[in-house]
Amino acid sequence: AATTTRATATTRGATRGGGTTRATTGGATGRRALIQRRRRGDGATASAGTVAQPDARDVEELYGQNGACAIAPKYSPAVVRERAMRGPGEAARTAARCGEIVFNATAFASGLLYDKLNETERVVSRSEQLRVQLAKLGPSFVKAGQVLANRPDIVRSDYMEELCKLQDDVPPFDNATAFDIIRSELGRPIDEVFSVISSDPIAAASLGQGYRATLRESGEEVAIKVQRPGIEPIIYRDLLLFRTLAWFINGYSVRALGCNAQLIVDEFGEKLLEELDYVQEGRNLSDFYDNFKDDPIVKIPKYYKEYSGSKILTMEWIDGVRCTDPQGIVDAGIDVEEFIKVGVVSGLRQLLEFGLFHGDPHPGNIFAMRDGRIAYVDFGNVAQLTQTNKEVLIDAVVHAVNEDYESMAGDFIRLGFFTPG
Secondary structure, eight states: OHHHHHHHHHHTTOOSSOSOOOOOSOHHHHHHHHEEEOOSSSOOOOOSSSOOOOOHHHHHHHHOTTOOOSSOOOOOHHHHHHHHHOSTTHHHHHHHHHHHHHHHHHHHHHHHHHHHHTTOOOHHHHHHHHHHHHHHHOHHHHHHHHHHHTOTTTSOHHHHHHHGGGGTBOOOOOHHHHHHHHHHHHTSOHHHHEEEEOSSOSEEOSSEEEEEEEETTTOOEEEEEEEOTTHHHHHHHHHHHHHHHHHHTHHHHHHHHSSOHHHHHHHHHHHHHHTTOHHHHHHHHHHHHHHHTTOTTEEOOOBOGGGOOSSEEEEEOOOEEETTOHHHHHHTTOOHHHHHHHHHHHHHIIIIIISEEESOOOGGGEEEETTSOEEEOOOSSEEEEOHHHHHHHHHHHHHHHTTOHHHHHHHHHHHTSSOOO
16 A cells, blocks of 8 residues: 555656557457557557558558568558568468468367377376477467466466476577677677677577677676577568458457457567567666666666667676576575565556556566566566556556455446446
């Protein structure tokens, strides 16, 4: 309650965003209306519901005449369709990708059917098979697996445990390619910038992998995130196929889930494209650093813009225990209950005070530091609340604390979580 009161006083006096977003429907549309996706410093935001469709000139402006994309574009179904089918051979590659997905899905479904017919349940082998197949299919499917790993309402705990490995245990790409990307983005030899760099990645995720290094000039330890090569065309093809499948199951999804399946794909695709934009991620990181630089319980790594680019991002090295390793947290002597409180308070500050929050706080993106602080990494997926929605959210928290559930339901309607009636 004390935290809520403090946050109320702060947020009613200042705001980072402008305007008001009104949600009129529940489900995915309501969630999209609640937030404004942060864009490339131009103040533009995603609207609720439908997404504007660009014409050919819009697409040309996004990609240039040679088809090269300098930054990840704003999500649009039309852009996805055009990008997935652009260029000679793209249609054939999209068809081949569809065949690859169908083959893997059929193999997994056949295994489940075999288990059912033989009245056996090989949970461990099937969950592992699912994780391996998602990793093999690439970044879009790894991201989908990460989302499912945080959804106990739709995924069984035994499968969730296996899918959690996708959060920081994805097969890396080869080091030679990674070092070529770093060298190209820096525009000079690696050893001119870094006196030491790890020979192998210290972590690999869906969209990239990380290396530990030491800056030659200052001696500071840093982490370098390198984007996987050639993933953009794959992601666009996958999103096109996802939207096509969603079109076929829209009727079922509305009845079973209460929302349009294509809206779910659109929200997923929007987030995925945002995470490809390392330049914007650097801006997000800088904003979070400014917000929490005086906070004694939160650590945000420093952003090194001069050693970053469109395919690499360099930030301060975080020396802590990743939250995917709960036993490691205990072994480090960190008070788990106190750390959970720290996480709750930092999350409330993001939502209620700054209105700028981490959109992907899975355990792989959170570290427990040995001094008790919480550290966040990976700021590709960040969202911003409007001032009005911040205030409504604060009201909802107060009503929950006071057990005034009727008023809280009204707050949820105003936020777009529920529809009236």
